[in-house]
Amino acid sequence: MIVEILTSQLMQRALVAAVLVGAAAPVVGTFLVQRRLALLGDGIGHIALTGVAAGWLVGAVVGLTPRDVLALPGAMVAAVLGAVAIEWVRAKGRITGDVALAILFYGGIAGGVLLIQIAGGTSSNLMSYLFGSIATVSTGDLVWTAGLALLVLAVGIGLRGPLFAVSNDEDFARASGLPVQLLTSLLAALAAVTVTVAMRVVGLLLVSALMIVPVATAQAFARSFSRTMAWASGIGVVVSIAGLCLTYAYDLPPGALIVVLAIALYAIASAVAHHRRARLTAPGDDGAPPSEVDDVHLRDHDDADGEQGEACRT
C-alpha cells in the first residue's frame, strides 16, 4: 500500500502539503502558547472565512473562472489584516485579548456567510474551507502552500531569539529596546499565513488545533523552549502523515482525523507525564543540591508568593 500511496500523484501532492504544514504550524503555535494566545489561530481562521467569501465575490464580479480562484489570496489578506489588527488593538489596551478574539470569531463567520450569498454562492460552498479539502490540492496550490510554509518555518526559526523574548516577557523586551510592536505584529502575521496555508489541509475550523495541540503534547515531556518547539514540529509532521495515509485506506475526512490523532497523542503524553511525575516527586527531591533546601525565605510582603517557594512542581 505504501508504494501505492507514494506513486499516486494526488497523494504525493497531499503528502508534501501535509508535511510542510505539519512542521510549520506548531513552530508558530509554540510562540502563541507562550504568549497565552492559543486561541489566536482560531480567531484568524474565522476571519479568513470572510476573506474566502470576499475572494469569491471579487471573482464573481470580475467574472473569473473558476470562481474560487481568489479564495486563497482573499483568505490570506483578510487573515493577515485581522491578525495585525487584533495585535494592535490589544497593544493599545482598548480591549482585552479574549474579547477581541470573540469579536473576530463571530464577525468572521457572519461576514463569510453574508458575502458568499452576495457572491451568488451558498454557505455549503464554504464547507471545503471550513473542514479542509486536501484531496483537491492542485499543483498551483501546492506551490503556494509549500512556499508559504517554508517562509513561516524560516522566519519562525530564524527570528526565534527576538520572538522568544517578546513572547516570554514583553516588558523586558521593551526595556531591551526590541521593536516589540513590530515583532508581535510579525508573529500575528505568521499565524495568519499559517492559517491560510493549513486551510486546505485541515480546514479553517481545525487549523488552530494543528498549531496548538502538538505544542501541548510536547510540553508534557520537553524541558526547554527549543525542544518543545522541535518536538511539537515533529509531532505535527507525524500526525499529518499518519492521518493522510489512514484516509487513503479508509474513507475518512483527513483534517478531522489529523486533529483527532494529535489529541490522542496529547492524551497519551499527558497521562505518561503525569504518571512519571507522580513517581519522581518524593518530598524534597527537586533535583537541586542540598544547599538549596532552605531557599524559601520571605523578605517582605511576599507571603502569598512565597508559599509556593520550594513546593516544586517537578
Added chain:
Amino acid sequence: MTAASGARATSASAAVPGSATPALAARDVSVVLSGRRILSGVDLTVGAGEVVALLGANGSGKSTLVKACLGIVPLAGGRVELFGDRQGDAPWPRIGYVPQRQAAATGVPTTALEVVRAGALSDGARRGLFGGRWRRATRDAALEALAAMDLAHAADRPVQELSGGQHQRVLIARALVRRPDLLVLDEPTTGIDLATIEAFVATIGRMRAAGTSVLVVLHETEAFAPLLDRAVVLRHGRVVHDGQLPPAHPGHGGAPGHVHEHAHPHAEPYRAEPVIGLSDVAPDAMGGEE
C-alpha cells in the same frame, strides 16, 4: 561578574557622580493609566556611578515610575533621557532591567539558560555577533550570570520547576548578562533568602565599584543601605523626599498590615529593624494604601 569589557572601561572613567551625563534623567514625568493619574511631575536622576533607592508605600507609583523611565508604560508628560539620549534612542544594551517577579511562571517549558540568554539579545547585536558565534558567546555569558546568582546548577532546568526565589534570581541574571552600565531593579530581593541577598548585594557592590549606576525599588533598605548614595521617596505619585536615606522608623516592624516572616536559617533572633520607615517624610504613608 567580572567587569572589564570595552564598554565598561569607558563608563568607569566617567564614574564620578555629578561629573558626567547622568545614567537616567527623568524630568516632570507624568503617567496616566486607564484614566487614573499614577505619577505627576516626578523628577528622578541617577548620576553616573550612583546607587539610588526608590522608596514608598504600596501604590505610591514606584514600579510605574521605573516602567515609565524604561519606556514600558507611555509618558503622559515630561521626558526621560538615558545616558543623555532621548528615551526612544536609548542605548538599551547598556541598561539591565529586573522586573518585579510575576506569579509562578507558566506556559511553554523554558530553561533558566534560555531566559537569561534573552537578556543578551541586544548585546549580541551591539557586538556584531550573529548566528553560531552569537549563540556561543551568549551561552557563556548567560552561564556566568547564572553562576553569579548561584544558579549554575539550574541552567538547564525549566523555570517552571524553580522556586519563587530561584526564579527571581534567574531574572536578575538576565539583567546582569549584558553587563549593564545602568541596572534598574524592581524589588529584586522579594522572596529571596538572606544569604543570596548578601551575595547579590556584593555583586552590585562590585558593579558599582566598576562604575555601574543602579536604580533599585526597595521595601527594606537594610541589605542595600551600605551601597545607597541617595534615596527618593514617592507618595501618591509625587516625590516627597530626594536625598539621604531617611533614618529608620522604630515602629516599622509593628506597622499594621506589615507582616514579617523572617526566619533566617542562620539567624540570630530577629533584630528590631534597621529598616527605613517613612513616617519622617510621610506621616501616614505606612498606614497603607491597600
